[in-house]
Structures are given as structure tokens and as C-alpha cells.
Amino acid sequence: MITALGERSRAWGVILAGGDGTRLLPLTRAMTGDNRPKQFCAVNGSQTLLEETVGRVGTMIVSGRILFVLSRAHEPFFDRHLRRFPSRQLLIQPLNKGTTPAILYSLLRIQAQDPEGEVAFFPSDHYVSNPGPFQSQVRLALDFASVHRDLIILLGIKPSAAEMSYGWIEPGDSVANTVTDSLSRVNRFWEKPSRTRANRLYRQGCLWNSFIMTGKVGAFLHMIRDTVPDLHERFESIRPWLLTPLENEALADVYAGLAVSSFSNEILATNVSRLAVLQGSEFDWMDLGEPARVFELYRRAEIQALEESCRSGGCALESGARG
Numbered sequence: 125m126i127t128a129l130g131e132r133s134r135a136w137g138v139i140l141a142g143g144d145g146t147r148l149l150p151l152t153r154a155m156t157g158d159n160r161p162k163q164f165c166a167v168n169g170s171q172t173l174l175e176e177t178v179g180r181v182g183t184m185i186v187s188g189r190i191l192f193v194l195s196r197a198h199e200p201f202f203d204r205h206l207r208r209f210p211s212r213q214l215l216i217q218p219l220n221k222g223t224t225p226a227i228l229y230s231l232l233r234i235q236a237q238d239p240e241g242e243v244a245f246f247p248s249d250h251y252v253s254n255p256g257p258f259q260s261q262v263r264l265a266l267d268f269a270s271v272h273r274d275l276i277i278l279l280g281i282k283p284s285a286a287e288m289s290y291g292w293i294e295p296g297d298s299v300a301n302t303v304t305d306s307l308s309r310v311n312r313f314w315e316k317p318s319r320t321r322a323n324r325l326y327r328q329g330c331l332w333n334s335f336i337m338t339g340k341v342g343a344f345l346h347m348i349r350d351t352v353p354d355l356h357e358r359f360e361s362i363r364p365w366l367l368t369p370l371e372n373e374a375l376a377d378v379y380a381g382l383a384v385s386s387f388s389n390e391i392l393a394t395n396v397s398r399l400a401v402l403q404g405s406e407f408d409w410m411d412l413g414e415p416a417r418v419f420e421l422y423r424r425a426e427i428q429a430l431e432e433s434c435r436s437g438g439c440a441l442e443s444g445a446r447g
Contacts (some may be wrong), residue, residue, distance in 0.1 A: 128328075135242050135266050136184035136341075137231045141174055141202065142195040142220050151415045162246040166199040174205055177240055177248045180255050180273070184262055185244070188213070193230050195220040211369065218376045223335075224385035227373070228348055228359050234401065235341050236366045242269050244338040249423055253408035258352065268307055273297065276339040276347065278310070278392075280331030280401040286322040289414065291315045291333035291388055293401050301361040310399040313392060327382040330347045331403060334411075347395050357383065390400050 145161030147154065152165045163174045171179070181190060193215045194202055206214060215230055227245065234241055244266055251259045265277040280293045294310035313333065314325060349356040358378055365374040392399065410417050 127421045131405065134238075134241060134325070135185055136188065136234050136238065137190045138227070138234075138241040138243060138245045138383055139174070139177055139181060139190065139192050139221065139248050140245060141177075142193050142198070142217055142226050142248070144195075144220055145212060145249070145413075147414050148412070148418070151418060157209060160201040161198060162412060164198065164205065166426070167412055168251060168421055170352075172205060173250070173412065174248045176248065177246055180259060181244075181246055183255070184266075186261050191215055191225040191230055191233065193217065199413075209430060216372075218372075218379045219382070221382045222384040223387040224348070224352065224355065224383060224390060225359070225379070227344070227387050228355065230350075231341055231344050232363060233366060234284045235345065239341065241341050242266055242338065243344065245336065245339055247282060247335050247411070249412050250334070251410040251412055254406060258404065259405035260402050261402060262336065262338070265336075266298075268400070268402065269338040269340060269343075273340050274343055274398065275299075275342055276337055276392075276398055277307070277400060278401045279334045279336040279338075279404050281334050281404050283326055283330070283332050284408075286319070286326040287332065288319055288322045289316055292317060292322070293326070293327045293331045293333050295331060295401050295403075299400050306403045307400050308403075310396045310401050313388070315389060315393065331401060332409070333388065333405065334409060343398070346389060347398055351391050351394055352385070355366075357360070358382075384400075 141163045143161060143163070145163065147164045149159065152162050152167075155160060156165055157166075163177075164172050166172050168176070187209075190209070191213050192202075192206060192209070196219070196426050199216070202214075212384055215233060217226060217229065220226075223230060232245070234243055236414070244262060261279060268277050269275065280295070292314040294311040294314065296311040297305045299309060314321060314330070317325060345356075362371065362374040363376055365371045410421060414419055414420070
């Protein structure tokens with residue numbers, strides 16, 4: 125259901141902000157003078173990456189239904205950014221153990237309040253050039269998830285290069301009974317391919333995996349349960365304590381000794397029959413997980429500023445050429 129403001133009154137949004145940002149740490153340490161992860165840094169302008177993510181998500185999801193998955197060690201960095209949100213919306217993990225535990229914890233929290241809800245997951249370290257089309261396509265993905273109740277809908281990005289450090293999605297046949305042919309089945313995942321493979325995927329029309337996902341809460345939980353039953357059972361033990369004063373204590377017991385787990389590698393890549401992909405378009409997208417991508421973003425900004433300067437009053441290069 126879309127409200128007059130364009131927010132989905134039934135959907136939940138989960139912002140994944142518990143990562144340590146180790147690959148970008150040398151750069152962010154130089155920027156801030158401390159070890160805060162990239163999502164708490166103003167990498168692209170005056171707002172932190174987390175604040176930019178909240179701005180995008182907040183136009184799609186009702187504020188009270190946005191959850192943040194965080195890590196306890198980062199509390200000095202996220203506290204000031206999230207003070208306007210009630211503590212029940214801050215899911216603070218005792219440790220960062222990767223994306224699978226973070227996603228599973230948030231799903232159990234949502235299920236305890238809204239068993240039939242739809243949810244969209246958003247990493248907190250992305251650049252999006254044109255939020256309007258991006259938000260429209262996430263809303264469309266949520267609409268698809270409400271109809272195709274057993275499918276997880278991924279937002280795939282049309283690539284601009286044969287990038288080796290991204291995950292890739294190989295689309296399959298179009299999903300039947302949809303109003304657009306941009307929703308496709310998923311044939312396969314390719315994680316960080318070789319140069320030769322990346323070139324081939326690029327030529328074949330494969331998509332970058334943005335890790336933005338939508339689906340019914342139950343669809344996500346069933347996929348996790350069927351793939352990593354031991355982990356699912358371990359988290360099930362905290363269900364009686366969710367939204368009670370004992371939740372943090374129960375959570376600490378679950379995370380003690382927990383192995384790191386990647387949702388892309390361990391869950392998505394082994395369940396392609398349960399997935400569909402919607403191709404994102406009309407916006408530039410970048411995962412700012414590596415210094416080279418941040419520098420590329422700065423380079424684009426400088427070119428854009430120069431172009432705008434030329435359009436507004438002519439640029440020095442043009443003046444020199446005319447003289």
C-alpha cells in the first residue's frame with residue numbers, strides 16, 4: 125500500500141550498518157582521525173553515508189518501520205546520527221559476524237511484530253546519483269514481493285564496466301504474470317570473477333549485485349532455515365526474549381563463538397531458484413567499499429563541477445581556445 129507521501133505503510137526497511145569497513149579504513153582514518161567505519165563518515169559531501177542512506181529509505185518506508193542493524197563497538201560513532209530513532213529500532217549486535225546473522229536477527233524482530241510483512245534490505249555504504257528512479261524501482265520490487273510471496277527480489281544494476289570486485293547476477297527468463305519484463309529469474313551468481321569472466325558477464329548483459337533485496341519476511345526466513353538450519357535454530361532460541369529487557373543478554377549468548385557468515389555467498393548463491401532480479405536503471409550506483417571507488421566518485425564530481433561552470437559562464441579552456 126502506497127500512502128499519499130509515497131511511503132509504504134506496510135513495508136519494513138532494514139539498514140545494514142554493522143560492518144567494520146576494513147578495506148576503506150586507511151582512507152577514513154585519514155579523513156576523521158579515528159577508526160570509525162565508512163558508513164559513519166562523510167565520504168561524499170556533508171552527510172555521512174549512513175545519513176544519505178536514511179534519506180533515501182525515509183521517502184519509501186514509514187520512519188517507525190526502519191530498523192538499523194549495528195555493532196556494539198561502533199556505538200560512539202552511530203549514537204549521534206540515530207538519536208531521533210527510538211532504541212527499539214536500533215538492533216545492536218554484540219559483535220559483527222557478517223551479513224547472515226545481521227539479516228536473520230532483523231527478520232526475527234520484524235516477524236515478532238508483523239509476521240506477514242514485506243521487508244527491504246539496504247547496505248549503508250552506497251552512492252546513488254539519482255534517488256528518484258532508485259526509490260521508484262525499490263517500491264516496484266516491494267510490489268513484486270507482495271505478489272510473488274515465495275520469491276526474494278534483488279535489485280540488479282546495469283554495469284558500466286567489467287568490474288571484478290563486485291558480485292554479478294546472471295538473469296534468466298522473465299517472471300510470468302508481471303507487468304514488466306524487467307523482472308527475471310536468476311540463473312547464477314558470480315562472486316568477484318576473474319578479468320576474463322567479468323568481461324564475458326559484461327558482454328552477456330549480466331548485472332551487478334547491489335545487495336538491495338526485498339521479500340516477504342517468511343520467504344527470507346524459510347530460505348535461511350533450509351540453507352543453514354543450525355544457525356537458524358541458534359537464533360530461534362532468542363525468540364522468547366525479543367522486545368524484552370533480556371533480549372541483549374540472550375543475543376550475547378547466541379553471538380558467542382558464532383562464525384562469520386556472508387549472506388551473498390552462503391544463502392543467495394545456493395538458492396537461485398528462490399530469487400528474481402529487477403534491473404535498476406536511470407541512476408548511477410556505486411558500492412563505496414574500496415578507496416578506488418571513492419576516488420572515482422571524486423573524479424566524477426570534479427568533472428561535473430567543471431561542466432556546470434562551463435555551462436554557466438564559459439570555462440578557461442574554451443576561452444583560451446577562442447583567443
